[in-house]
Amino acid sequence: MLRTERHARILEHVAARGAADVNELCALLDVSGATVRRDLHHLHGLNLLRRTHGGAVLGSVGLEVPVQHRTERRRAEKRAIATAAADLVPDNAVVGMTGGTTVTEIARVLAERGPVTIVTNAVNIAAELIPHKDVTLVVIGGNARTASYELVGPMAEKTLADYHTDMTFLGVDGVSAEHGCTTHDQLEAATDRAFAASGSRTVVVADHSKIGKVTFAKICPLSDIHHLVTDDAAPEQQLERIVSAGVPVTTA
Incomplete structure (x- = not known):
């Protein structure tokens, strides 16, 4: 799975649920915890979500997934x-x-x-x-x-x-x-x-x-x-x- 597609799936998942933990995202994406943590760190740096201990939460109400993260989805x-x-x-x-x-x-x-x-x-x-x-x-x-x-x-x-x-x-x-x-x-x-x-x-x-x-x-x-x-x-x-x-x- 491409990095951009992983990011899009993480953002959509967090947007739909309000929060997600690392283990949940590992199962969703079929990747390691280290990969998920790197992805969450990157998305936190872009202010697309807020990194927490063990996972992430929405950074704002009504999260909009940027177009560059949606290109490969569906x-x-x-x-x-x-x-x-x-x-x-x-x-x-x-x-x-x-x-x-x-x-x-x-x-x-x-x-x-x-x-x-x-x-x-x-x-x-x-x-x-x-x-x-x-x-x-x-x-x-x-x-x-x-x-x-x-x-x-x-x-x-x-x-x-x-x-x-x-x-x-x-x-x-x-x-x-x-x-x-x-x-x-x-x-x-x-x-x-x-x-x-x-x-x-x-x-x-x-x-x-x-x-x-x-x-x-x-x-x-x-x-x-x-x-x-x-x-x-x-x-x-x-x-x-x-x-x-x-x-x-x-x-x-």
Whole structure:
């Protein structure tokens, strides 16, 4: 297992439970105690959790796992979602894209498929797309978020108000029938709302770990969403409630 994947699994585990001890993490990761202690020391140094005697606890409420620690997590599911989501895009479309590892996978699929215009606030997505001659790339400016590699805030929202896209792909940290789409950061939530408002259709892409989950800042209610694409491990009860709320769901 790669170090970055171990870190992502540790952060997700601690975020879900509030705390974890070394023995518990050794069993989860199938690694030695020395390896876990080194990982916890590193994550403590990044202020992502707080090291304790024998384990770790959350460093803050609503822990957000940084994008660089999420890249390898559920990669197969994200690629399947990306393939299904890309099939929704018409030829020569103008596509809005927020940040997120699943949205990044969609960008890769579209870049290889043919002519497309992509409007994004994610600098990592922009960096990948620049070399592709069949991609017309528009990058939205704003304040940089180190956790998500996104540019957010009033400048981003003002720019998006002047654009119109055929479709927006929205990456979220949680989506549920009761609370709609949510994320960890309020500035990011506001910029995501601007992305949704600029598109004729808004498609949420989220792997099964995000379905039924609620995080700090509300992006929009389900009534603002036109489609959800997830993977086949998503909880059926939540998907049924989302469909009942009027949102079509595709499982990849």
